[in-house]
Amino acid sequence: MNLPYAEPYKIKMVEYIKKSTVEQRKEWIKEADYNLFNLSSDKVFIDLLTDSGTGAMSNNQWAAMMSGDESYAGSSSFLKLKEVVKKITGFSHFLPTHQGRAAENVLFSAIVKEGDIIPGNSHFDTTKGHIEFRKATAIDCTINEAFDTSVIHPFKGNVDLEKLKKVLKENSKEKIPFVILTITCNSSGGQPVSMQNVKEVSSVCKSFNIPLYFDSARFAENAYFIKKREKGYEDKTIKEIAKELFSYGDGMTMSAKKDGLVNMGGFIALNDEEVYKKATVYNIMFEGFITYGGMNGRDMAALAVGLDEATEFVYLESRIGQVSYLGEKLIELDIPVQHPIGGHAIFIDANKFVPTIPRNEYRAQALAIELYILGGIRGVEIGTVLADRDPFTRKNRYPELELVRLAIPRRTYSQNHMDYIVAVLKNIHDTRDQAKTGYRIIDEAPIMRHFTVKFEKI
DSSP: OOOOOOOSSOOSOOOOOOOOOHHHHHHHHHHTTTOGGGSOGGGOSEEOSOSSSOSOOOHHHHHHHTTOOOOSSSOHHHHHHHHHHHHHHOOSEEEEESSHHHHHHHHHHHHOOTTOEEEESSOOHHHHHHHHHTTOEEEEOBOGGGGOTTOOOTTTTOBOHHHHHHHHHHSOGGGOOOEEEESSBGGGTSBOOOHHHHHHHHHHHHHTTOOEEEEOTTHHHHHHHHHHHSTTOTTSOHHHHHHHHHHTSSEEEEETTTTTOSSSOEEEEESOHHHHHHHHHHHHHHTOSTTTTTOOHHHHHHHHHHHHHHTSHHHHHHHHHHHHHHHHHHHHTTOOBOSSOOSSEEEEEHHHHOTTSOGGGOHHHHHHHHHHHHHOEEOEEESHHHHOBOTTTOOBOOOSOOEEEEEOOTTTOOHHHHHHHHHHHHHHHHTGGGOOOOEEEEEOOSSSGGGTOEEEEO
């Protein structure tokens, strides 16, 4: 007989989570102005807001923290981390930062200027925010299949080469400081980019003499999908696949809070020494000295171990397997989700789930709120709220997809928790026709509004 799935680890410590009632949660979300970011964590039963920095570290990572070197300059923990980054990515130059958006801030301060254009595959919210903050423009060149959640495509994070070439041909090289590839592509549903597509994008960039950078927060998960789905990579290790993937680019930013398996940290890795020199100035200004960059020595020590663990197949099979388990259970109930299941999260298609709620009343946000009220589950809207307003017209931008993301923290929740999520979503799905109205915004920030926006119920 086939043996049931079992996690490749055992539990050494537990953290208690508190249950609450529907009535309590109705009051709490109202007090939070219907913004799930405003809830205190003790009011959440299962927290799927993000997989960023919310996972569990291993015993080897905790052990490494005890040997962290807290020297301001020349820390041995920095040198060890630099060695691991070089081994996995192949990039020569390395700058630590306190998290991924800090890495973007440092790098973009060095190379992005007003009027620039940065093509890519569905830029992440902070990436687009840092671009638009500098009065530059992010242009999405993702393949069309990514925007139809029912289409089965193994690499929905891929760049459409014709879209990319069109942007590069219609704009001068001086206005395009780089092309960015997000691996996996979070905004299109945690979808991977194929190695073939990376090669092709790299070739196009070289023909236009434009650098290619990676947003690498989930590069290990992307490498796993290449191994499982792309011909010729079945017998390669995750580390071999990652090394080849990075060889086609010129640099990377990294939120280590994802595939670094740590609670805080990030970095920039580059081949171009001139870009590195420019970035060091901003790293010192914004983050700290170049050998700690806002990170403790003990955090760098834990990250060095985490990068090694995250690029092992056994870990990735367990991590992505749990996400897949949740997704398949929802598909069995005809709950509309992004197909195929991505690496770090389930993305519920709110356009199909609650089409009865008008788009200008933020239907994905309304669905995320209902999920919290009925089950104490905190997800996040990936739709019109996150898409923000056009920086020039100040009108809402309506993306093709209105999604609710359920991001699964690494090595944190059990299969029983996944089954609980399925049961809550089934209850909402069974009564979805009753949902007629959503929410209106009563206060918002001028950029990246979704973190602090305030709503009222219509």
